[in-house]
Amino acid sequence: MFSWLDPLGSSVPCYTSGSDYSAGGIRLSLQNRVCIITGGGSGIGKATAMKMASEGANIVLFGRTLSKIKAVADNIKDNGGSATYYGIDVANHSAVFDAIEEILHDAGHIDIMVNNAGHSSPNRTLLTTTREDITSVVDSNLVGTIYCTQAVMPSMLELDSGTIINVSSLAGVKPGLLGGMIYSAVKAAVINFTEFLNDEFKATGIRASVVIPGEVDTPIIDKRPVVPDTAARATMVEAENVAEAITLIASLPQKSSVPELIIKPTYARDQSSEIGG
Numbered sequence: 358m359f360s361w362l363d364p365l366g367s368s369v370p371c372y373t374s375g376s377d378y379s380a381g382g383i384r385l386s387l388q389n390r391v392c393i394i395t396g397g398g399s400g401i402g403k404a405t406a407m408k409m410a411s412e413g414a415n416i417v418l419f420g421r422t423l424s425k426i427k428a429v430a431d432n433i434k435d436n437g438g439s440a441t442y443y444g445i446d447v448a449n450h451s452a453v454f455d456a457i458e459e460i461l462h463d464a465g466h467i468d469i470m471v472n473n474a475g476h477s478s479p480n481r482t483l484l485t486t487t488r489e490d491i492t493s494v495v496d497s498n499l500v501g502t503i504y505c506t507q508a509v510m511p512s513m514l515e516l517d518s519g520t521i522i523n524v525s526s527l528a529g530v531k532p533g534l535l536g537g538m539i540y541s542a543v544k545a546a547v548i549n550f551t552e553f554l555n556d557e558f559k560a561t562g563i564r565a566s567v568v569i570p571g572e573v574d575t576p577i578i579d580k581r582p583v584v585p586d587t588a589a590r591a592t593m594v595e596a597e598n599v600a601e602a603i604t605l606i607a608s609l610p611q612k613s614s615v616p617e618l619i620i621k622p623t624y625a626r627d628q629s630s631e632i633g634g
Contacts, residue, residue, distance in 0.1 A: 392468060453505055523565065
């Protein structure tokens with residue numbers, strides 16, 4: 358055992374990957390596992406951080422808005438959990454690699470990487486999508502996912518153990534105007550990237566999963582050209598539901614893998630009035 362010092366100076370006990378199982382041996386305990394979550398300031402990232410922290414994981418939050426990830430980290434600590442945070446853009450290569458190096462220096466290992474950061478664009482059609490839209494969506498959803506995975510992979514390979522969980526979208530499976538041209542294309546690439554990881558590292562202890570949510574009631578919904586009303590939001594999956602799925606994947610015994618998981622609303626509502634340009 359060693360101690361991981363968080364930014365506020367408290368000493369947090371950490372353990373290397375092992376075989377501590379929860380009751381019945383069905384789920385791997387997350388107690389003291391080091392888990393990095395990108396886009397951890399709101400929505401699915403925040404809900405996943407709170408859920409995993411409640412199960413004993415040491416949470417590291419990445420996000421561009423420092424105040425948001427700090428608030429989540431403070432909330433986790435107020436509830437008896439362990440969390441630290443880095444205000445970085447995951448598309449910044451040197452920032453990502455420097456942060457991972459610092460985490461490894463302090464904690465000694467990284468067990469779980471949740472690549473959740475991402476957003477869509479204000480313009481959703483082929484001809485209205487700008488160069489800036491394309492760069493921003495590709496960087497946040499795909500480039501950042503690749504950089505973070507590259508940064509953590511060597512240390513996971515050294516331990517012959519590690520879990521990569523990439524958050525995609527049903528727009529990557531069924532593209533359309535609601536999700537938008539570039540967002541749909543990039544989320545499809547995230548699914549493909551996850552499949553690639555499982556092919557390249559199939560002879561190691563590394564497993565990769567892609568979680569594919571349908572409509573989730575998160576702040577990203579407010580960025581749509583036509584914002585769904587309260588009644589529509591009530592039919593959507595909640596961020597906490599997706600967090601439960603991500604946590605289940607992370608807590609399965611390492612010899613078991615969920616390559617792909619789709620979670621979507623049970624009720625298929627009419628979205629035709631919300632399609633903008």
